[in-house]
Amino acid sequence: MTAFELTRLLPTDHFAQALRSDVRRGLTAPAKWLPPKWFYDKRGSELFEDITRLPEYYPTRAERAILTARAGEIAAASQARTLVELGSGSSEKTRLLLDALRELGTLEDYVPVDVSESALREAGRRLTLDYPGLAVHGVVNDFTASLGLPHEVHSPRLVAFLGGTLGNLAPDERAAFLRALRDELAPGDALLLGTDLVKDPRVLVAAYDDAAGVTAEFDKNVLNVLNRELDADFDPAGFQHRAYWDAEHEWIEMRLRSVKAQRVAIPGVSLTVEFAAGEEMRTEISAKFRQAGVAAELAAAGFRLRHWWTDPEGRFGLSLAEPV
Template sequence: MTSFELTRLLPSDHFARALREDVRRGLTAPAKSLPPKWFYDKRGSELFEDITRLPEYYPTRAERAILTARADEIAAATKARTLVELGSGSSEKTRLLLDALGALGTLREYVPVDVSESALREAGRRLAEDYPGLAVHGVLNDFTASLGLPGEVPAPRLVAFLGGTLGNLNPAERSAFLTALRAELSPGDSLLLGTDLVKDPAVLVAAYDDSAGVTAEFDKNLLNVLNRELDAGFDPEAFEHVALWNAEQEWIEMRLRSVRAQRVPVPGVELTVEFAEGEELRTEISAKFRREGVAAELATAGFALRHWWTDPEGRFGLSLAEPVD
C-alpha cells in the first residue's frame, strides 16, 4: 500500500505577504514587472494546461518525447532510490521516470515539491492508487525561496526540475538557485534539468502568442488575481498581450501593454498605479538555452554535465548532471 504524507514548510500567510511584496516592488519600479508565479491560481493553472495542448506550444510534447525515449537510460545512470521533483504540479510527466526506476527496482520514495497543496494532495492520491508500495512525501514549499529538501530519504536522490521552468529566472537568480541546490546534494545524487533551446524566433513567439488567444487570456489572468487578492481595479480589456523575442538576452518576454493612459487603484498595498498609453508590464521571461551555456551554468554552481539529450527536432534539451567538488 502506498503511503502519502505532507510536510508544510510555508507559513499560512506566505502567499499573501509575498504577493504584496512583489506588487509593491514591481509596480513602483521604473520598468514595471511581476514574477510569473502569480499566474497560477486555479483558473491560471487550467489555462496553462490548455496551453500545453496547443499546436504552437511544443515544449511539453518535446520534453515528453525525450523522457519517453530516455527514461530507462536515466534510471540506469542514476539508480535513484528517491525521486525529488521541484514544481511537480500534477506529476504526470514524472510517471515515465517512476515507471523506469520502478522497473529497475531501485525506487523507494517520491518527493513532489510544489506551492499548491491541492495539487500535491491530488497527485498523491492518484499515485497511491497507481504505485503500490511507493512512499510519497509531498513538500509544500516555494523552492525559489528555500529548497527544503527532506534529508531523511533513501539515497541516492534524483532531483528533477522539468518543463523549462529554470528559464523563468534571470541569470543571477539561476546561479543562486543552482548553487543552493548543489549545496543540498551529496555524492551519488543527480540533477535532471529541462531547458528549452534557442531556435527560430518566429517559432518561439508563436508558442507564447497562440492564434487561439489562450496565452493572452492566461497573461491577463494575472490582473484577475490582483483584483481578487488585493481588491485592485484592473480592467483586463484595457491591456493587450504582447510576446517578443529579446535577441540580446536570448529569452522570450511576455508583457501586458496598456491600451490607454489609466490610473489603477490597488488598495491591498495602498497604491494607485499609473500607466501611460503603450506602457508595458512585464509578466514573464522565458530564457532559451544552448548546450554549452547549460554546461557552463551547471559547472559554475558545482555540477558536471554527464548526459545531454534532445527531441528529434532539437527543440528541447534534457541534461543529467551530478554534483562535483
C-alpha cells in the same frame, strides 16, 4: 513512512505577504514588472494546461518525447532510490521516470515539491493507488526561496526540475538557485534539468502568442489575481498581451501593454499606479538555452554535465548532472 505524508514548509500567510511584496516592488519600478508565479491560481493553472495542448506550444510535447525515449537511460544512469520533483504540479510527466525507476528495481520514495497543497494531495492520492509500496512525501514549499529537501528519504536521490521552468529565472536568480540546490545534494545524487533551446524566433514567439488567444488570457489572468487578492481595479480589457524575442539575452518576454492612459487603484498595498498609453508591464521571461551554456551554468554552480538528450527536432534539452 506511511504511503503518503505531507510537510508544509510555508507559513499560512506566505503567499499573501509574497504577493504584496512583489506588487509593491514591481509596480513601483521604473519599468513595471510582475513575476510569473502569480499567473497560477486555479483558472491560471487550467489555462496553462490548455496552452500545453496548443499546436504552437511545443515544449511540453518535446520534453515528453525525450522522457519517453530516454527514461530507462536516466534511471540506469542515476540508480536513484528517491525521485524528487521541483514544481511537480500534477506529476503526470513524472510517471515516465517513476515507471523506469520501478522497472530498474531501485525506486522507493517520491518527493513532489510544489506551492499548491491541493495539487500535492491529489497527486499523492493517485500515485499511492497506482504505485503500491511507493512512499510519497509531498512538500509544500516555494523552492525558489528555499529548497528544504527532506533528508530522511533513501539515497541516491534524483532531483528533477522539468518543463523549462529554470528559464523563468533571471541569470543571477538561476545561479543562486543552482548553487543552493548543489549545496543540498550529496555524492551520488543527480539533477535532471529541462531547458528549452534557442531556435527560430518565429517558432518561439508563436509558442507564447498563439492564434487562439489562450496565452493572452493566461497573461491577463495575473490582473484577475490582483483584483481578487488585493481589491485592485484592473480592467483586463485595457491591456493587450505581447510576446517578444530578446535576441541579446536569448529569452522570450511576455508583457501586458496598456491600451490607454489609465490609473489603477490597489487598496491591498495602498498603491495607485499610473499607466501611460502604450506602456508595457513585463509579466514573464522565458530564457532559451544552448548545450554549452547549460553546461557552463551547471559548472559554475558545482555540477558536472554527464548526459545530454534532445527530442528528434532539437527543440528541447534534458541534462543529467552530478554534484562535484
